[in-house]
Amino acid sequence: MPDTTIETINTMLDSVQGELEDPDLRFKLRTVRQLLLVIEERHDIGRDALADADLDDSTREDLQQLGYLGADDDC
Numbered sequence: 001m002p003d004t005t006i007e008t009i010n011t012m013l014d015s016v017q018g019e020l021e022d023p024d025l026r027f028k029l030r031t032v033r034q035l036l037l038v039i040e041e042r043h044d045i046g047r048d049a050l051a052d053a054d055l056d057d058s059t060r061e062d063l064q065q066l067g068y069l070g071a072d073d074d075c
Contacts (some may be wrong), residue, residue, distance in 0.1 A: 006040045 010033055019027040050069055063069040 004040075006036060006043070010036055 013029055013033050013036070017026055017033070020026050021030070047068060047070075050063060055063070060069065064071060
């Protein structure tokens with residue numbers, strides 16, 4: 001089972017892509033899935049930057065509650 005929202009979306013799109021017979025629609029879904037991977041990479045880079053940032057405890061806690069930082073991103 002996928003762990004993140006992005007992985008869930010990608011899994012669902014992959015399932016639909018496998019059922020399509022129209023090559024144009026398969027191409028569009030494949031392109032969307034590639035763009036989704038770019039979003040995931042950018043998200044990971046941003047999360048790493050936030051984890052390394054010198055943040056006060058309140059801001060760090062807010063970011064964790066919003067899902068931008070995990071509990072294991074404590075510095």
